[in-house]
Amino acid sequence: MKKSGTTTRRGFLIGIGTAAAALVALTAGQSFGVLSALNVFGPRRQDAGPQSLPVNRTADQAKVAARALDPSWRLAVIDGAASREYTREQLLGLAQTDAELPIACIEGWSTDASWRGVRLRDLLASMGAPPDAAVRIMSLEPEGHYRVTTMGPEFAHDPRTLVALEVNGEPLDLDHGYPARIIAPGRPGVLQTKWLSTIEVLR
Numbered sequence: 001m002k003k004s005g006t007t008t009r010r011g012f013l014i015g016i017g018t019a020a021a022a023l024v025a026l027t028a029g030q031s032f033g034v035l036s037a038l039n040v041f042g043p044r045r046q047d048a049g050p051q052s053l054p055v056n057r058t059a060d061q062a063k064v065a066a067r068a069l070d071p072s073w074r075l076a077v078i079d080g081a082a083s084r085e086y087t088r089e090q091l092l093g094l095a096q097t098d099a100e101l102p103i104a105c106i107e108g109w110s111t112d113a114s115w116r117g118v119r120l121r122d123l124l125a126s127m128g129a130p131p132d133a134a135v136r137i138m139s140l141e142p143e144g145h146y147r148v149t150t151m152g153p154e155f156a157h158d159p160r161t162l163v164a165l166e167v168n169g170e171p172l173d174l175d176h177g178y179p180a181r182i183i184a185p186g187r188p189g190v191l192q193t194k195w196l197s198t199i200e201v202l203r
C-alpha cells in the first residue's frame with residue numbers, strides 16, 4: 001500500500017500491471033465479443049452486419065452482387081494447363097470442415113465466427129499440387145486492392161484454411177462473400193478474400 005505523498009516502486013509497478021490487465025481485458029473484448037456493449041476502441045459495433053459479423057465492404061460497394069448471384073458461377077481451381085470447376089452445390093457435396101476463426105480488420109475490429117466449408121488443401125491435393133505449393137486467389141470483384149491475394153504454403157495447406165460456404169450456421173451472406181470465400185488462421189482480414197472466382201496453384 002502507498003504511504004501518503006509517496007509512491008513506492010512496488011505500488012507503481014502494481015499500477016502498471018493493473019492498467020495492462022485492463023487493456024488486455026478490453027482488447028480481449030474486441031476479439032471475443034465479451035464487452036461488445038462497451039466496444040471502447042472499436043469504431044464499429046462488434047455485432048453489426050448480417051450473421052453477427054461486421055462487414056467491411058458490401059457486395060454492392062464492391063460491385064459484385066450480380067456476378068456473385070449468377071447461377072453460372074463456378075469456382076475454378078487451376079494448376080498450369082489443368083483446371084477444375086465447381087458449382088456451389090458441388091463444393092457442398094465435398095467433405096466439409098468446421099473452423100472457429102476470427103476476422104481481424106485493420107480498421108479496428110476483430111470478431112470470431114464459426115466457418116464451414118471445404119479445406120483448401122483438399123482442393124489442391126485433388127489437382128496433385130505439392131504440399132509446398134503457394135496459391136493465388138482471385139475475387140469476382142472487378143477492381144480494387146482486395147481482388148487478388150497470394151497465400152504461402154503454410155496457410156494454403158493448413159487444415160483450418162477453408163473455402164468457406166457457411167458462417168455461424170447459415171449459408172454465407174452476400175456481404176460476407178457468397179457464394180464462397182477464403183478463411184485462414186493467422187492472416188489479416190484484408191487477405192480473407194470474399195466472392196471467390198479462381199484459385200491458382202503456384203509451383
Ligand SMILES: Nc1nc2c(c(=O)[nH]1)N[C@H]1C(S)=C(S)[C@@H](COP(=O)(O)O)O[C@H]1N2
Nearest residue numbers: 054055056057105139146176189190192194
Ligand atoms: N473481395 C474482397 N474480399 C475482401 C474484402 C474486399 O473488399 N473485397 N475486404 C477484406 C477485409 S479488409 C476484411 S476485414 C474482411 C471482412 O470480411 P467481412 O466483411 O465478411 O466481415 O474481408 C476481406 N475480404
Ligand SMILES: [Mo]
Nearest residue numbers: 105106189190
Ligand atoms: Mo479489413
